[in-house]
Amino acid sequence: MSTENGRETDPAAHGTGTERTGFLQEIRAKARSWRTVDIVVAAVIGVAVGVVFWLWNIVWSVTTPLFVAFPPGQAVVYGMWLISGVLGGLVIRKPGAALLTSIAAASVSAILGTQWGMQVLLDGTLQGILPELVFLAFAYKRWNMGVAVLAAAVAGLSPALRDNIVYNVTWPLHHQVTYGVIVVVSAAVIAGVGARLLTTALARSGALAAFPSAKG
Secondary structure, eight states, X not given: OEEETTEEEOHHHHHHHHHHHHHHHHHHHHHHTOOHHHHHHHHHHHHHHHHHHHHHHHHHHHHGGGGSSOGGGGGXXXXXGGHHHHHHHHHHOSTTHHHHHHHHHHHHHHHHOOTTTTHHHHHHHHHHHHHHHHHHHTXXXXXXXXXXXXXXHHHHHHXXXXXXXXXXXXXXXXXXXXXXXXXXXXXXXXXXXHHHHHHHHHHHHTTTTTSGGGGO
16 A cells, blocks of 8 residues: 555556556557458458348248247257357457448348348347457457357347347247247357357468468
């Protein structure tokens, strides 16, 4: 304990404040380091995944009759719709990448046509913000499988809650809870593990040479 201007101060508190300031400064520096190639690749990822989303809309419609006996079960395929933000974050590794790619993918899906109309833009925004928060929590420094799975699972919380409120409101509670759990698990497996493996494959192919993710 020391004294400044007649007041006692705690060195540990100063250390915490300094660490917090350093953390914020580092995040701001990363946010300002966006390059043209980063924006272009984020857009490319968004367009490519947006087309996949549009195809997945068809998959969802076609498979719906298979789950008439237990509608929550269809959530096993939901995770594909959550891959854009996680993949964009893993590849570009800068603040805003997850959000940008997720919005871009949702926009392409909306333009191509979807049974959910323009609501997919709201979904894309939410599903980009949530993994962004996970990457932020790790100061945009950790990109391993665990972080990817966590980011995807957290992204899955959005549809797990919102779909039950908007679309599944007439379901019994146990169906809604089951649906939410399956969505999160599907997100973790398809979007989390899938995005991490895809990033590794792209890095090995040399396609990510301009990015830190080129190291895997």
